[in-house]
Amino acid sequence: MIIGYARVSSVGQDHTTQIERLHAAGAEKVFQEKQSGLDRDRPELARALEFAREGDVLIITKLDRLARSAAHLHEIVELLDRKGVGFKVLDDASLDTTTRTGKLVFGILASIAEFETALRKERQMEGIARAKAEGRTGGRPKTVDEDQIRALKVDGMSVPEIVKTTGISRAAVYRALQQQE
Structure with missing residues (x-):
């Protein structure tokens, strides 16, 4: 069975053209949804992947309708491959895992995705090491002068007065005062 998957990013968009193309390509069942591709939780995609059985073929019109990254694409295609x-x-005849050449192309894409992930992780670790060497730690720089808040409290100011004077939230004032204890 040929199964189609159509997706548009927002409610204002229309996926009629995608659906027509999928049917013209032989799709007997089409799963469709209006949801951002960045959202990994796409119920209709999950249903399409669950519905697919050995010997079926999942088709889409364009690659960006299915996945937003090479790693995500590889994950989906690997799942399909395990199911047969x-x-x-x-729109891209070379991306067809039903042929030897298509499987080769996907293998190359998967290798590139893995390589990109490794490079990104390596750069991230180098950046973290450099920041630690410079004495910086993760997170935003402090914008609250905790010593000033404590001094105002010692001078007899109430928390609401400190909030009004400094413009800092009540939670931040209480956090600064707790750290003193």
Whole structure:
């Protein structure tokens, strides 16, 4: 069975053209949704992946309708492959896991995605090490002068007065005062 998946990012968009193209390509069942591709929790995609059985083929019109990163794409295609389900992209004939060449292309894409992830992690670790060497730790720089808050409290100011004087939230004032204890 050929299964189609169509997605648009927002409610104002229309996926009629995608659905028509999927049906024209032989899709017998089409799952469709209006949801951001950045959202990994897409119920209709999950239903399509669950519905697919060995020997089926999942088709989409464009790659960005399915995944927003090479790693996410690889994850989906790996799941389909484990189930014995093929995958095709109508706008890119080279992305077709039902052929030897298509499987090769996906293998290359997967290797590139893995390489990119490793590079990104390496750069991140270098940045963290550099920051630690410079005495910086994670998180935002402090914007609250805790010593000033404590001094105002010692001078007899109430918390509401400190909040009004400094413009700092009640929670931040209480946090500063707790750290003194």
